[in-house]
Amino acid sequence: MNLASRTTRITPSPTLQLAAAVKALMAQGERIFDFSAGEPSLDSPDAAKQAAIDAIQAGFTKYTAVTGIDELKDAIIEKFQRDQGLTYSRSQIVVSCGAKHTLFNLAMALFEAGDEVIIPAPYWVSYPEQILVADATPVFLPTSEATNYAIDLSALKAMITERTKAIILNSPCNPTGSMYDRETLEGIAALAMQHNLLVISDEIYEKMVYDGRQHCSIATVHPEMVHHTVIVNGVSKTYSMTGWRIGYAAGPEPILKAIGNIQSQSTSNPTSIAQKAAVGALQGGASFIEHMVKELEVRRHAVVKGLNHISGIHCPMPAGAFYAFPNVSGLLGRRFDGKVLATPFDLANFFLNEAKVACVPGEPFGTASHLRFSYTGPLDVMEEGIQRLAQVVEKLES
Numbered sequence: 001m002n003l004a005s006r007t008t009r010i011t012p013s014p015t016l017q018l019a020a021a022v023k024a025l026m027a028q029g030e031r032i033f034d035f036s037a038g039e040p041s042l043d044s045p046d047a048a049k050q051a052a053i054d055a056i057q058a059g060f061t062k063y064t065a066v067t068g069i070d071e072l073k074d075a076i077i078e079k080f081q082r083d084q085g086l087t088y089s090r091s092q093i094v095v096s097c098g099a100k101h102t103l104f105n106l107a108m109a110l111f112e113a114g115d116e117v118i119i120p121a122p123y124w125v126s127y128p129e130q131i132l133v134a135d136a137t138p139v140f141l142p143t144s145e146a147t148n149y150a151i152d153l154s155a156l157k158a159m160i161t162e163r164t165k166a167i168i169l170n171s172p173c174n175p176t177g178s179m180y181d182r183e184t185l186e187g188i189a190a191l192a193m194q195h196n197l198l199v200i201s202d203e204i205y206e207k208m209v210y211d212g213r214q215h216c217s218i219a220t221v222h223p224e225m226v227h228h229t230v231i232v233n234g235v236s237k238t239y240s241m242t243g244w245r246i247g248y249a250a251g252p253e254p255i256l257k258a259i260g261n262i263q264s265q266s267t268s269n270p271t272s273i274a275q276k277a278a279v280g281a282l283q284g285g286a287s288f289i290e291h292m293v294k295e296l297e298v299r300r301h302a303v304v305k306g307l308n309h310i311s312g313i314h315c316p317m318p319a320g321a322f323y324a325f326p327n328v329s330g331l332l333g334r335r336f337d338g339k340v341l342a343t344p345f346d347l348a349n350f351f352l353n354e355a356k357v358a359c360v361p362g363e364p365f366g367t368a369s370h371l372r373f374s375y376t377g378p379l380d381v382m383e384e385g386i387q388r389l390a391q392v393v394e395k396l397e398s
């Protein structure tokens with residue numbers, strides 16, 4: 001049996017190997033200091049849980065409209081109006097089984113062989129893989145820690161060809177925590193409008209911004225830009241609802257219609273009771289967000305400060321999301337037990353085995369100099385984990 005060629009284009013993520021190693025150690029009864037999670041540790045808001053319980057008891061357990069129930073679409077429309085000042089109609093919204101599914105639907109609806117899609121690097125691991133599944137070509141726009149991962153507009157411009165179809169933006173960014181300022185977004189928008197490109201704007205960390213920053217959506221920076229943007233968002237991160245699997249897209253009607261058609265022949269509607277839970281979160285979750293962001297703010301400071309105390313590690317303060325993204329090139333090339341730790345992947349394995357600290361190596365995010373630490377865990381556990389890192393780093397030989 002020959003597998004389809006698309007299966008050979010995508011690579012299984014090395015992060016999964018690490019996750020398997022973490023699970024194996026936990027199964028042996030080891031205490032692991034886990035900085036690898038891509039999700040908040042808080043429980044989902046009561047407003048969401050109660051809405052789901054009510055839905056089950058009311059028998060709201062059958063197929064729904066493929067692209068989502070009107071009640072949820074209306075709550076999403078209200079969110080866009082309130083937070084971004086953007087006006088969408090129900091036919092411009094599709095609800096899917098998580099924002100990852102939303103992005104996959106978009107790749108299926110928009111991209112094919114010969115298309116190029118620009119992704120600023122470092123990037124979220126699934127963007128290039130989904131583009132490859134769609135037979136298209138990811139093109140990476142390198143950004144640098146020295147400029148807070150800002151997009152160099154002239155470099156972006158030089159990368160646009162006749163084949164370029166879209167740019168994927170993620171602000172705040174997983175893994176770097178960086179955000180694009182309005183001026184940069186205006187520059188990207190001007191290029192998108194000039195070259196008739198679509199911007200896929202993944203705004204899943206919209207609410208996790210610190211030090212009084214304001215999130216800005218590229219769809220709002222020019223009156224025409226809403227016609228060139230699909231916004232992707234969801235309840236996973238904002239409301240600590242990763243397991244409920246509700247994500248959504250808003251944008252130009254023909255694109256959303258195509259996504260809906262693809263979804264109608266694959267998953268059909270997202271889970272009925274999860275849709276009700278999402279309505280509960282969107283309508284009653286404002287205080288939950290405030291509480292969560294305050295908590296994350298404290299944890300962000302503790303983890304970044306702790307990492308910066310370790311010699312060989314340099315960690316900028318992230319502007320948003322919930323990841324610290326330290327540069328560890330000062331540790332690469334050092335030895336433990338005679339073996340050279342040459343890559344972030346080697347270093348992450350060393351940290352896991354010797355310190356029982358789990359973090360994610362930078363390679364699948366497109367960097368060979370960084371590790372990703374999510375700071376969503378309990379403060380005391382994270383502080384102990386960082387102390388353990390400092391101790392094992394002392395054992396490295398140059």
Ligand SMILES: *Cc1c(COP(=O)(O)O)cnc(C)c1O
Pocket residue numbers: 038097098099100101124170174202204234235236237242245246247
């Ligand atoms: C977590 C995440 C998503 C997807 O979340 P879902 O749980 O599928 O809604 C999308 N983009 C980024 C950058 C993420 O970190």
